Amino acid sequence: QTGYKYALRKGYDTIVQLDGDGQHDPAYISALLDAINSNEADVVLGSRFLDEGVYDIPFIRKTGMKVFSMLASAIMRQPITDSTSGYQALNSDVLHFYADPRYPVDFPDADTLIMLKRSGFRIREIPVKMYGSDKKSMHSGLTPLYYIFKMLLSIILTMLRKEKTIKDREW
Numbered sequence: 001q002t003g004y005k006y007a008l009r010k011g012y013d014t015i016v017q018l019d020g021d022g023q024h025d026p027a028y029i030s031a032l033l034d035a036i037n038s039n040e041a042d043v044v045l046g047s048r049f050l051d052e053g054v055y056d057i058p059f060i061r062k063t064g065m066k067v068f069s070m071l072a073s074a075i076m077r078q079p080i081t082d083s084t085s086g087y088q089a090l091n092s093d094v095l096h097f098y099a100d101p102r103y104p105v106d107f108p109d110a111d112t113l114i115m116l117k118r119s120g121f122r123i124r125e126i127p128v129k130m131y132g133s134d135k136k137s138m139h140s141g142l143t144p145l146y147y148i149f150k151m152l153l154s155i156i157l158t159m160l161r162k163e164k165t166i167k168d169r170e171w
Contacts, residue, residue, distance in 0.1 A: 004099040032089035046087030046128035072110040083110035
């Protein structure tokens with residue numbers, strides 16, 4: 001939340017977030033921003049799975065990512081191919097949503113998208129190229145089991161919450 005609050009204090013209308021490990025190709029920043037600036041969406045996700053691009057990822061992890069994307073798509077009633085993508089452009093309404101002290105900062109990926117959609121935000125994906133990281137993944141060891149449990153529990157809790165729509169929120 002610190003970065004979102006900083007962006008709001010500085011008066012930014014839009015931000016792009018990407019991983020600092022070199023996984024996200026910065027060549028796609030302008031495409032993410034174009035979709036926000038043309039008012040097509042409030043959140044634009046960079047999806048590594050929209051095109052037939054090559055993204056080297058272990059089968060189990062890719063399967064888990066696909067399952068969570070399918071679950072999010074079904075709940076949101078909108079196709080989402082990469083619900084775990086951290087490569088995103090956000091408009092100022094989403095910045096306010098993320099910076100709100102009531103926003104649960106420890107929510108994983110797919111349920112955040114579900115919260116946004118249930119709150120009335122428009123979500124879009126564009127194809128991007130991503131690179132595998134040589135660094136040890138946060139999803140290694142027993143962490144994937146914890147992540148799966150946390151994600152499923154979080155999605156259930158998200159579905160039980162009554163979300164305010166954008167119009168009901170006061171920034």
